[in-house]
Amino acid sequence: MxxxxxxxxxxxxxxxxxxxxxxxxxxxxxxxxxxxxxxxxxxxxEELLFEDVAHPNGPDGVWVFNLKCGAQICGPLALDFGQLDLPDSIQVELGPKCLKIRALPLHADQEPVYWCTPDILLYQHSHGVVHVTGLADTKPLxxxxxxxxxxxxxxxxxxxxxxxxxxxxxxxxxxxxxxxxxxxxxxxxxxxxxxxxxxxxxxxxxxxxxxxxxxxxxxxxxxxxxxxxxxxxxxxxxxxxxxxxxxxxxxxxxxxxxxxxxxxxxxxxxxxxxxxxxxxxxxxxxxxxxxxxxxxxxxxxxxxxxxxxxxxxxxxx
Incomplete structure (x- = not known):
C-alpha cells in the first residue's frame, strides 16, 4: 500500500x-x-491602499472605493454594509489604510464593531466572509x-x-x-x-x-x-x-x-x-x-x- x-x-x-x-x-x-x-x-x-472612497450612507449603505497597489488600480469596487450586521446608528472612519465602524453613541475606549485594512478585506473576500462587488481576482494585488x-x-x-x-x-x-x-x-x-x-x-x-x-x-x-x-x-x-x-x-x-x-x-x-x-x-x-x-x-x-x-x-x- x-x-x-x-x-x-x-x-x-x-x-x-x-x-x-x-x-x-x-x-x-x-x-x-x-x-x-x-x-x-x-x-x-508595494503598500495596498483604499483610494477614491465614497462615504456610505448609514448601516445599509454601499461603500464604493478603489484598491491601489503601485500602478495597479482595481475598481470601482463596492462593499454592501448590509452584509456586516451593523447597529442602526454608526460612525464610519475612512482612510487609505483602514476602515473602522463604531456604534453610536460613542463611549470611552469603544472598540469598532467592524474594521479592516485593505489586506484584511482581500482575505475576508477570498474566504467568503464578505463579498466585494467587482473584485473577481485578488491575486494581482x-x-x-x-x-x-x-x-x-x-x-x-x-x-x-x-x-x-x-x-x-x-x-x-x-x-x-x-x-x-x-x-x-x-x-x-x-x-x-x-x-x-x-x-x-x-x-x-x-x-x-x-x-x-x-x-x-x-x-x-x-x-x-x-x-x-x-x-x-x-x-x-x-x-x-x-x-x-x-x-x-x-x-x-x-x-x-x-x-x-x-x-x-x-x-x-x-x-x-x-x-x-x-x-x-x-x-x-x-x-x-x-x-x-x-x-x-x-x-x-x-x-x-x-x-x-x-x-x-x-x-x-
Missing amino acids: RKSGIYLMHLSYPPISNQEGDWLYNDPNVRDILKRSKLYFIGQR STFKLHYVGISKKGDSFSRLFDGHVNRSKILSNEGQIKTEARLTDEVMLFMFHIDDISIQTDIGISDIDEAFGGGVDSIEQMTMVADAEKAFANIMKTHYNRESYDSYPKSKDGLWGRGLDSYAFAINEQLIFQTNTCQIAGGELFSEAEPDLIHVSGELVSLISTPRRSDPPKEH
Whole structure:
C-alpha cells in the first residue's frame, strides 16, 4: 500500500504589514487567534491602499472605493454594509489604510464593531466572509517578494517575529522601499500559517484493509509538518535571508523523512503568490479551478509542480 499526504498551509490571520504587526502585537484577540501558527513568511509588496472612497450612507449603505497597489488600480469596487450586521446608528472612519465602524453613541475606549485594512478585506473576500462587488481576482494585488521562511519552535509565530527576530531586523535594515516615498515598515508583510493534512492511501489490497483503517501512517504532529515545510520552501525558493537552503532536503531529523510516506506535497491554500529571484509559487484552492502550485516530494526527488493553467514545467532539485 502506497502512503501519501497533502499538507495545506492556511493563514491563521490575514496578512499584516510590519507596522500593523507592531500595533496588533498586544491585542489579546489577535494573539489568541495566532496561538496555532508556527510557520511564517516575511515578504514585501508595494503598500495596498483604499483610494477614491465614497462615504456610505448609514448601516445599509454601499461603500464604493478603489484598491491601489503601485500602478495597479482595481475598481470601482463596492462593499454592501448590509452584509456586516451593523447597529442602526454608526460612525464610519475612512482612510487609505483602514476602515473602522463604531456604534453610536460613542463611549470611552469603544472598540469598532467592524474594521479592516485593505489586506484584511482581500482575505475576508477570498474566504467568503464578505463579498466585494467587482473584485473577481485578488491575486494581482497579492503578489509578494519572499524574503524569509521561518518557524517558531517555542511559542507562536507572532511571538517569534517580534521578540528579537534577527532576520526581520535585517530585512528592515537592508532592504529598500519599492516605492521611494513609502516607508519600508508598510511594505514588509507578515504571513502566519498553520498546516492541515489530508492523508491519502492508494493501491489498497485486501491484506491492507486492517492497516488502512488502523492508521498505517502514524499521526504526524504539527511541528513535524512545520519543520518539513520550512525546509521545503527554503530549498525551493532560495530566499535571500534564509542562511540554509537545506541541500540535503527531503532528508532531515525533525521533518517528514522516515515517517512512512512514499510521497507528499505542500500547497498554500490561499490566494497569494510568492516570488524570489529564481522561483515563483502560487497559492490557490485545492480541488477548484484555482488550484495551487505544489512542492512535491517523492522519495528523494523534490519538484515544484505548477498548476495546469501555467505552462512552466516542474523544476527538479
